[in-house]
Amino acid sequence: MIEEKILPYICHVFVCTNDRHGERKSCADGDNPSVRSLLKEAVGERGWAGKVRVSQSGCLGLCMKGPNVLIYPQKIWFSSVTESDVPDIMKKIEPIITE
Template sequence: MQIQNESPYIVHVFVCTNDRGGERKSCADNNSQLVKDQLKKAVDGKGWKGKVRVSTSGCMGVCGEGPNVMIYPQKLWFSRVSPDDVDAVLSVIERLMSEA
């Protein structure tokens, strides 16, 4: 039987890294793995480990707007995220952490 738990994270960041191998547009076409890696490194550097989780996500269904980043449980969605946008996403995470 399943066990239901509450998330241990204040902020859970999902970065789509879906790669369709060039057959159709996908988040991986625009460096989504680099976005994820930069977010993860920054979160660790800020000492948020255990409070903020950065996870890989599969397709979110809006590949044409990718790369896509979702933040839960706050229900925030960022589209067309590039490595240059990582600091802006981190600012949002920092605000959410201060409100928690």
């Protein structure tokens, strides 16, 4: 039987790590696998682990603009993400967590 619950997180960060192995553009062509690790580390360092969940995702549908990172339910979409963008993504999350 299906179970329905309320999400425990204030926001959920989805990092597309879809890899098409060069057959077509995909987010794993860029930094996203390491971006995911860096975001997880940054969330842990700030003690946000119970509030912010960082998850890898499959294709989000905007591959040509990738690597892509989404923040839900705030509907924030980052494209062309690199490792150097992680601090800016964390700055975007901070006010969401402290609201």
